[in-house]
Structures are given as C-alpha cells and as structure tokens.
Amino acid sequence: MFSVGKKISFILPIKGVLQKLKDNAQKTxxxxxxxxxxxDTKNGKKEYLESRLPGAQYFDIDEAKDHKNPLPHMLPPADEFASYVGKLGIDRNTNVIIYDRKGxxxxPRVFWTFKVFGHEHVFLFPNAFNAWKTEGLELETGEPRTPxxxxxxxxxxxxxxxxSFDDIVKVIESPDAAGVHIVDARAHERFLGNVPESRPGLASGHIPTSINIxxxxxxxxxxxxxxxxxxxxKVFSSHGLTDKSVPIITSCGSGVTASVLFAAxxxxxxxxxxxxxxxxxxxGKRANEDSSLLATGP
Incomplete structure (x- = not known):
C-alpha cells in the first residue's frame, strides 16, 4: 500500500540510502x-557480477516472472515471487532499496513488482553508481555475497x-464511462505507428483513446x-493530467518503462x-489480428 496523508518520498538520495544502511544494515x-x-548488447547480470554496490543482490526480471506465459517478464505468481525474494534474503519486513546501472x-519495474505483492518498505535509488562514486565510496567486485x-x-x-487486457477494452469501448486515462510510455514515433516494432508479429500504432508521454x-x-x-x-499537466484522483493505466513495450511512469x-x-x-x-499481437484494436497517427 502507498501511504496516505503526508507524502513521504520513496525515492532516496545517497544520504538517505546511507542512513538506512547505518540505522538497520541487517534488515536492509x-x-x-x-x-x-x-x-542492447549489454547484459545486466554480467555487469552485476563484475561490480555492484557492496552487498547488493541481483533481481532478474527475466527470472522472477510467469514462466508459463510466453510474453516477456510478466508478473510471477505470488508464491514464486515469495520464493525468489526469500532466496535473496528478503522477508516481509526488509528495507529493499532498488537501483539499476543506467540510473x-x-x-522502477522491480519497485512496482514489490508493491504489487504488498511489500511496504521498498525504495528507489536513482543514479546510484554515480552517487556512490561521488561520495568516494568503493564498489564491490569479485564473487557476490551469498545471502x-x-x-x-x-x-x-x-x-x-x-x-489487464479486459481493463483496456473497457476503456476503449466506453472511455467517458470508464473515466480512465491510458498513458503510453513508448517513443512518439512508435506511438504514431511510423516505425516497425522490434519484436516480430506486433502491429505498429497505439491503443485507441490513449495519450503518449x-x-x-x-x-x-x-x-x-x-x-x-x-x-x-509540469510534464503531466501539459498532457492534461491534472486531476490526481482520476485513474491512470500506464503501458509501454513490455511493462518496464510503463513502470517508470508509474513511479513518477x-x-x-x-x-x-x-x-x-x-x-x-x-x-500489439492482438491488434495484429483485430484492426479495431489499433489506432495510428496523432
């Protein structure tokens, strides 16, 4: 659950991360x-094995997924999520601080995943590597620690x-009644349908009624x-998102950058x-088979 009342940011600067590690290293x-x-030619797991923030574990979205679903890194069943994070030394009361090498x-995809399964103490640490080095702190190399x-x-x-797809269809069929904004996080040319999708078998374009951010x-x-x-x-306001009580659904290519919008x-x-x-x-596969699901252009 997200807290109500006074807003407390879940996005931590380096000072906040170091404070949590100082206050309760055993539960962080x-x-x-x-x-x-x-x-991309880069490999996240390979980079993690080469260097990481001290003591960090690796969360692989292509491992912690629904292995029965052919789509990329769909949410895993709850019991499989619990098993996966338990092996990383994480229990229900652990402070989880998530970063990625790009920044x-x-x-945010992993942050959203933890939130989906009800984890309360989860935070994002943007620009982690640069912040860590700026503080004069060393990275960990060699064999990662076994939790x-x-x-x-x-x-x-x-x-x-x-x-779900059914939720999307409800908005398409009755956008005013649904009262939901669908926000597409993909690049504008992909949204317009001007460029082909990199994954085979996908239509080019966007969900009808959706807006592009x-x-x-x-x-x-x-x-x-x-x-x-x-x-x-200002960004959200410029796209007509001013009422913070109106429901929003974020979408992208495979649920990763939609989670960036979710966090923002x-x-x-x-x-x-x-x-x-x-x-x-x-x-995009469904739209390839049913053109009524597809919109192109602005």
Whole structure:
C-alpha cells in the first residue's frame, strides 16, 4: 500500500540510502535491477557480477516472472515471487532499496513488482553508481555475497496496481464511462505507428483513446534519475493530467518503462495508477489480428 496523508518520498538520495544502511544494515537489502532492452548488447547480470554496490543482490526480471506465459517478464505468481525474494534474503519486513546501472530505467519495474505483492518498505535509488562514486565510496567486485535464505510470508497480488487486457477494452469501448486515462510510455514515433516494432508479429500504432508521454519526458538526460517533482508536475499537466484522483493505466513495450511512469506519477501524488503488465508485447499481437484494436497517427 502507498501511504496516505503526508507524502513521504520513496525515492532516496545517497544520504538517505546511507542512513538506512547505518540505522538497520541487517534488515536492509540493496537490489541491483539492471536490465537492458533485447536490442542492447549489454547484459545486466554480467555487469552485476563484475561490480555492484557492496552487498547488493541481483533481481532478474527475466527470472522472477510467469514462466508459463510466453510474453516477456510478466508478473510471477505470488508464491514464486515469495520464493525468489526469500532466496535473496528478503522477508516481509526488509528495507529493499532498488537501483539499476543506467540510473532510472529498469529499477522502477522491480519497485512496482514489490508493491504489487504488498511489500511496504521498498525504495528507489536513482543514479546510484554515480552517487556512490561521488561520495568516494568503493564498489564491490569479485564473487557476490551469498545471502541467507529466509521465508517471505504474505505475498498477495494487489489487483489495484495491475491492469489487464479486459481493463483496456473497457476503456476503449466506453472511455467517458470508464473515466480512465491510458498513458503510453513508448517513443512518439512508435506511438504514431511510423516505425516497425522490434519484436516480430506486433502491429505498429497505439491503443485507441490513449495519450503518449514518452518516459524520457519524466527523466533527466541519460535516463539517470527522475526529474524533480515540480518538473514532473509540469510534464503531466501539459498532457492534461491534472486531476490526481482520476485513474491512470500506464503501458509501454513490455511493462518496464510503463513502470517508470508509474513511479513518477506516484511520486507526484496520483492516487490510482496501474501498469498494463503485458503492454504492447501482448496488445500489439492482438491488434495484429483485430484492426479495431489499433489506432495510428496523432
């Protein structure tokens, strides 16, 4: 659950991270969530094995997924999530601090995953590597530390944070009645349908009624960190998102950068935000078979 009342940021600067490690190192786990697009030659797990923040464990979104679903890195069943994070030394009361090597790209996906399964004490650490080095702190190299496995209890999928294809169809068929904004995080040319999708078998275009806010509009140059909250407010306002009580569904290619928008929207205080887990990797296949599901152009 996200707290109500006075807003407390879940995005931590380096000082906040170091304070949590100082106050309760035994109950704090750093998670490296580095992941790259299939078109990238880099490998997040390989980079983690080469160097990492001291004591960090690696969260692989291509391992902690629904292995029975052919779509990329769909949310795992609750029991499999619990088993996976338990092996990383994480229990229900652990402070989980998530970072990725790019800065603010794949870590929000893992943040959202923890939130979906009800983990309360989870934070994002943007621009972690640069911040760590700026403080004069050393990275850990060599063999990663092996955590002591623990039991993660009470994992249960929170449907209020996840959108399905059926949810999308309801908005398409009756946008005014649904009262939901669908926000697409993909690049504008992909949204318009002007360029082919990199994954085979996917239509080019976007979900009817959706609006386009490329996730890069919400991040600093180089995707190192989210923009300051006041700048995020301006971005969302410029796209007509001013009422923070209106439900929002974020979508992208496969649910990763939709989670960047999820984090940015929640940081700004939007109350009802869901991620369309299958995103275009699933929707684009459906639209390839049913043109009524597809829109192109502005």
């Amino acid at each position: 786990v750093l998670l490296d969530a580095t992941w790259y697009l299939p078109t 603010f790209f794949s870590s 002591k496995p623990v039991v993660y209890e009470g994992a249960k999928l929170n449907k209020d944070l996840v959108a 490329p996730f890069t509009e919400t991040t600093a140059a180089g995707i190192t960190a989210p923009k300051p909250e006041e700048d995020l407010e 929207l929640k940081e700004c205080g939007f109350k009802d935000v869901r991620v369309y887990d299958e995103s275009w990797s699933g929707y």
